[in-house]
Amino acid sequence: MKIVVCIKQVPDTKGGVQFNPDGTLNRKAMLAIMNPDDKAGLEAALRLRDQYGAEVTVITMGLPKAKDVLIEAMAMGADKAILITDRVLGGADTWATSTTLAGALRNLEYDLIITGRQAIDGDTAQVGPQISEHLGIPVISYAQKLDIAGGYVIVQRQYEDGYHVLKAKMPCLITALAELNKPRYMTPGGIFDACEAEITTYNRGHLIDVDDANLGLAGSPTKIARASDKVKKGSGEQVNLDPEASVAYILEKLTEKHII
């Protein structure tokens, strides 16, 4: 069985968010990590490999420094890694990104493609389903549990009020939720081997059945009209009183606003 996991390097928005003095986000001060949903997807692939035997390939699209997440994936146990990097791919929206990834995936044999449900920088959840559409294969999004039976995947597909158990014929694409599992740590030996391991690099020339007009910023149907680092809402009053006075303060405000 051949499994390909699509991963993304993202800035860590959880916890250590840093601001510049003007209230804008200080991106340079933030760590670049493997997107959490993608990491759960990789862990799911590695568990399937451990259980049934498989070859796990990780693929990412990004700047040359995105190689770091591929090395991390190799240190966790991935067998092969591919970096898609080319200037013409820059500024891609989800449509152009999924077109690019599909073009790269057409080079590979796969029974199962796993992506994270969404990346914590964009939060769109669009790229996985769009890849499946470009490749013409079934997709199951929001996987909270995943197994293989014969030539099929059996997936618990999460909804707001429960889940469906779905069965799809492989090859297919699954988008993974972070709650799918708890990803393993890198091992010292794995880290050592990963640093030595070869990473395949793809550029524009490697993309199969992809039109130039569908790549990068120019090939993106959606265009940014305006972007701003969000201006933080001005804070209101802050008080530090003893409990009785705190309670009186809250009651006063609730009364003032006609809540009580």
Place this chain on the structure above:
Amino acid sequence: MKLEDYKGVFVFAQQVDHKINDVALELLGKAKQLAGDLDTDVTAVLIGRNVKELAVKLAAYGADRIIVVDDPELEHYRTEPYTHALASVINEFRPEIVLVGATAIGRDLGPTVSARVQTGLTADCTQLDIGDFPIKKMNHQEQKHNQLLMTRPAFGGNTIATIACPDNRPQMATVRPGVMQKLDRIKNPKAEIIDYNPGFSKNDKYVEILDIVKEITNTVDILDANILISGGRGLGGPENFCILEELAAALGGEVSCSRAVVDAGWKPKDLQVGQTGKTVRPNVYIAVGISGAIQHVAGMEESDLIIAINKDETAPIFDVADYGIVGDYRNIVPMLTRQLMSNK
């Protein structure tokens, strides 16, 4: 076909088990306003099995026309037949705008449909307007009018981007539940109903549903609450939520929570407020023991009145609170509840 030939604002009227999702009604409200700006009309696209009787409700909330795609293959949501249904409607009726609720269904259907009809899709929008693109006239670029400008938070709620889709049709957006306002119910609505079936032939993309599991929770929908008492990891443990429940009962509100609480397994996911949970805008939001991570704030900052109680005076929640109280909630909240009860 020229871009100007695409007409009308379409809303995907999500139904599950013959119940229209509220977000579909909210989208009809917004669609009505956009259609007014564009001098066009609003169409709801109703997809399912034996769902035609739901059309009346869609008309009552602002649909001028309802396209019903009814087929046995559409009994339960599955990506492929629903994608085929909505994409076929788009190819047949050529709308200029398609709005989809950013639900667990819409966030799957939107991307596959946009890829199939080859247009852009903007996810999880919080604001939609009609305007010019580029917003300011530029010398080297044609300024297009009457474009859908889609505004969404990104980067965990740290940035806001306004996005247009100037060269492809339709312009597609998913919109978070609870953000747009539904119209007041129209009495004796008039709407045209069109049956449309593009034909469904099974292929490998039709996944099989083996089981449907509803997780029965007796939790309320926090989107409907006027007052929310929201607890974070600072509560110290799941047992302490009863302190918040008592306050909620005294105020006539409901209890919600932060992601940390859900991650820790203290409360179910449907009570979670934030970027990856629900976007709420109650009259009063009382945050107790919530540090105020950006991803949480993104889901509650539109609340009319925000009160925060936290031991840590540097907690970022105080940056968005109208009234911040530094202190231990264990000493403050039970006393507050008692006084509210005795004032009644």
